[in-house]
Amino acid sequence: MFDNLSERLERSFKILKGEGKITEINVAETLKDVRKALLDADVNYKVAKTFTDTVKEKALGQNVLTAVKPSQLMVKIVHDELTQLMGGETAEIDLEGRPAVILMSGLQGSGKTTFSGKLARMLKTKKNKKPLLVACDVYRPAAVEQLRVLAEQIGVPMYSEPDSKNPVKIAENAIQEAKAKGYDVVIVDTAGRLAVDEEMMNEIAAIKKAINPNEILFVVDSMTGQDAVNTAKEFNERLDFNGVVLTKLDGDTRGGAALSIRSVVNKPIKFVGTGEKLDAIDQFHPSRMSDRILGMGDIVSLVERAQEQYDEEEAKRLQKKIAKNQFDFNDFLSQIAQIKKMGNLKDLASMIPGVGKAIKDIDIDDNAFKSIEAIIYSMTPAERSNPALLNGSRRQRIAKGSGTNIQEVNRLLKQFDQTRKMMKMVTGSKMGKMMPKMK
Structure with missing residues (x-):
């Protein structure tokens, strides 16, 4: 965007x-x-x-x-x-109380259910919380099942009452369940509704009154532009929500909602959805977004994503192997896996100052590592552990087995050798000695 x-x-x-x-x-x-x-x-x-x-x-x-x-x-x-x-300071989410209760609101199709799953995953992995997802959309048959699938994928429990058509009672019972079983955050997913639908707006107002949530988040599709801002205004007048969630910021959106919504409703943007994957959620930082809009990159977010994947024991093990010139293709695969976990490659590259503009018209496929992985997986375990074994006939076999050609195999081996030499030089320097202490 x-x-x-x-x-x-x-x-x-x-x-x-x-x-x-x-x-x-x-x-x-x-x-x-x-x-x-x-x-x-x-x-x-x-x-x-x-x-x-x-x-x-x-x-x-x-x-x-x-x-x-x-x-x-x-x-x-x-x-x-x-x-x-866009708000000046980063707005935190209120997680006080046991359990803290978060109520989702928004239009149908805005991405509430998916975001509920993303938020639960983030609270579990980054805040060490024990969240409970609650299915209060009693109108859309697929909504409960969608939330159940998301809950299973992220390993978080879900509360539902298939025979009930009373979302207020479901939400109240879910909070009692959370108290009894020690869950410290309850995320209540509600049905999508139009601001002009008086009956549905009264219903979510009744849910709010019954459960007294810490947070009411208004989830809005950023691709709807100014309509998103107008809808936020109408919902805020009825619910007085605490913050906004902008979804689909990775889509073909012009970004006006992100720049307008704070001024119009005077409520902070707290989270943004940046893709379809369950880890594609970011806390909203106004200053960092300004950096990105003005082409300055977002190096702080890039470092934070890298640190999330940082494993201190693995780093020490790797440093010892590099020092002894034993870095092999198994280690190389491990590093690729860590980079892939950090998110969309083009998005990551655009966080580096000056790079975003340079790659604006370049399509960086998330499968950019696919041919490299295919070549490495076509090696035998012995070849991966000892690249020196890779003579001409072995390279021919690997090219055939990976669906690539000999030039691509040779190019990878040359790049791997150069990388290994460079890593050994860095590890041997003063900077290299400092690396284990750096996080």
Whole structure:
């Protein structure tokens, strides 16, 4: 998401390049272009106008230091204002109480059920919580089954009452179940509803009153653009929810909802869904999102994802093997598996400053490692452990067995050899000695 907006904003800042100082004329010209970029990204008109007016006021009030170019100063001001527009500080989820109760709300098809599963998985793996999923959608027959399948996939219990058509009672009974069995978070998945459906809105209001949740999260499909903002406003008037969840941020969305929703409903965006996989959920960080919009990458999130896959014992074992020049294809496969667990490859690469723009039009398939894995799996266990065995005839056999060609096999072996030499050099350096202490 935000690719088009990022490109448009970069073009806008070029108006100031080469200018010796900020003036009312060149700022007005730049911000006219910025406002157009925001509107094209489906940002609410009032939000876009207020935003550019604030930036203009701050830009004209600044004295440009000789070391800072006007365009650089404008990027800094726009970055800070984008961050404020999206909430400023990162909003935490309230998990106080035993159990903490989280109520999901939103339109039908917004992704509530899937997000409930993602949130349960995240709380279990990252917060060491014992969540209980609750099926309170008594209208869509597949909803209970969908939640059951998700619960099984992530190893979390689910509470349902197949014969009941009373979601208020189901939610109340689920909380009693959680108290009795020691679950510390209850996630209540409800039916999708329209804000104009009075009966359905009354129902979710009754659920809220009965269970008094710590958090009410409004789940919205970011691809619906300004409709998402308008719907959020209507739901907030009825439920006074605590935060917003934007799903499908990996889709072909212009991002206007993320930039508008905070200003319109005055409630923070707490989570974003970034893909179909159950680990494709991120806490929303306004400053990091501003970095990405302005093409600065998001190195902090990249490091955090890497640390989630970090295994200290495995790292020590690997360092010893590298020091003895014993790094083999089994280790190589293990490293590939860790990278794949971190998420979508193009998304990961775009977090590196400067890389996002360079790969914008390049399709990076999630199966990019497929041919490498096929080649390695076509080796015998002895060959994987001892790459020196791979003579010409063995390479021919591996190429045939992996569905590749001899050139691809030779290329991989050459790259592997170069990687091994480089890793040994790093491990032998002072930096290498520090690595086990770094996390």
